[in-house]
Amino acid sequence: MNHVVTAFCRHDGRILLARRSGDAGTYPGRWAGISGYVEGSTDDTEPDARREVSEETGLTSLELVRAGDPLHLVDGDDEWMVHPFLFDTETRDVRPNEELAATEWVHPTAIRDRATVPELWETYRRVAPTLETVQTDETHGAAWISIRALEVLRDGAAEAKSWDTVAELADALRDARPSMAAVTNRINRVMAEPDGDPKAVCRRAERAIDAAVAADREAAAVAVERLETDAPVQRVATLSRSGTVLATLRGARPAVFISESHPGGEGKEVAEALANDGLEVTLTTDAAGPGLVLDGAVDAVLFGADSVLATGDVVNKVGSVPLALAAARASIPVYAVCARDKIRGDDTFVGEGGGSLSSAEGVTSENPIFEVVPADLVTGVITEWGVLDAGEIATVAAEHAELGDWADGDDGSRKG
Template sequence: MRTIDWVPAEGQSPGHIRLVDQKLLPGTLSEVDVHSVEQLIDAIQDLSVRGAPALGVAGALGVALAAQNLSADSAREVIAKLRAARPTAVNLAWGVDAALAAFDEGGPEAALVAALKVRDDDIAACEAMAERGTELLSRLLPDRPRLNVMTICNTGALAAIEHGTALGVVEKLHHDGRLALAVACETRPLLQGARLTAWELKRMGADYRVIVDSAAASVLARGGADVVMVGADRIAANGDTANKIGTFALALAAAHAGVPFLVVAPESTIDPDTADGGAIEIEDRGSEEVCSFAGVRTTPEGTAALNPAFDVTPAGLITAIVTDTRVIDLGASQVPAHPTEAA
């Protein structure tokens, strides 16, 4: 299963995008065929497709879709809307920009080639992060042959293409016989942990438990997890990291418990143009998700809510960032430029 992919043209039918509708999980595993960028934008904004790496691939494939179906001017207009569909996650804009540059230079076919490369690079990056992450855990926790791992939101294959970021490391630990227990925070208000991470953990056959978000600090303080691993939607130049709301609280709790706190994300999530976390735009998704549950109102009529979808964890609370090409020890004052960037 791939979370999102390109369906090649067949006969008179042009190519299009196919994605897993994550809103229906865990009850129903269903795929949706996307034939327009407007449809893709809707799927991104209603969280049918979500997760930083998957959004990067969605952005790139969206450019290819626009390029093959629209005039150049119309394509660029709708591509601009796609790029802005979710402002906190840098990967969406990054994927759009990668395919758009190819489109500007070589036309629709070049855009598709670039988009498919973004997809394939994501698969390889997730495999590399799993390797680096498990190696780092062996160094950080050499006396723990089997680990209890806590995580938040969903950072598995559903957030990427075939594998995940933080949950990809958990998956490798499981396959290597080194995972004792995965502890998944439910992740209010949309329960990406309870719905999606638990679904993936069950499919891989791992031992897991779901906890309410507010139990995480207590579980950590009582020794219930050896490490916390999370993903990222944007990493600033100084190492401040935006991720699903609740991550900052988890990092504070991990620091209190003396537990390593690891961010696992591809290099494409590092945004050198964003100096620190204060410059990251935080998406607010409105009151409805907080004031109701499964379509049933849980607050008095007329109640408004603050609903930030993300928070920013300061670099000082992060033990290390694991990417597809390196491990960054955040004892330094900022994320150093990658060697290829410095060159």
């Protein structure tokens, strides 16, 4: 039996497909992931996957997302054991070698319409994001998770035979992270056209992923411009892991003071990423952050946002309120940067708990992960459309509330 690896490289919701050269020993001219024979242990094939990606594409900065269960397949006289992998990469800059006739960054659903190596869709599905991915991720921010939710909807709609199947999946994705407005709004926008066609949902989900990536990137660009025109800002305090904040800091390149962010400690990852990019970074405890702000260590506080309520209040990781209060006392600005899709259609705060703090009898725990920063402590909510005031936030909230109407028709039945 031949053991091979198939690696899918993902960037901003699309994966890299490669067309095998006409001289390939197997399946010449077919589309595939990045694949090759296992040369090491069949019990540890990740090094083989990384080697093949590096040799065939030049991509070396790879973050392992998932190693899938091996897929056994028989094709004529050939028997294969395929070991699938999914990697995230920070770039689409590919330098293909002679083994590849062409490469293309596509939505994975393109696999279903191309002449591929055997069972490529099934191989991808073994590493693709799932409902559980959306439900259980405790490391990434809401923007990242919302794009994973759209990927799940896209892939599910590509396979679905009925509208009801797609609608049930969309409901489950909205319920998976009720605190994250971006998940709800982006799913609702895809489902809001009641055409009853799963394939149309798939196409809209593909467009929604591209639009979400662009919106998050543009919001960061607006935030960079704002920081550079405020004095300019040279020292920024933040916490937690927001991809939009990370992009903003990489663009503006201030000195950064970042709180470690309990209970997940994701602030440490952000600190290391920024330091690797050459920024001056100070990692501190959550409790010490407000004191540093009061001592004049920073010029501004910059948050991401789990959600923005219709009132303009900002929902973010616990620790945000003390930083905002300290900033008010120190008379420095507090910004929340996010795409408009993080604005909720209502003013309801949906929190998430971080588990018990004590097992002792008689001791109850209050261990929230998120909290509400009042609007009067936030200088501005920076989006891809600029800095929104309270009236503009309310207008967007009303639009987002209407998107949710897809789930029920006038008679109480599901639309579509």
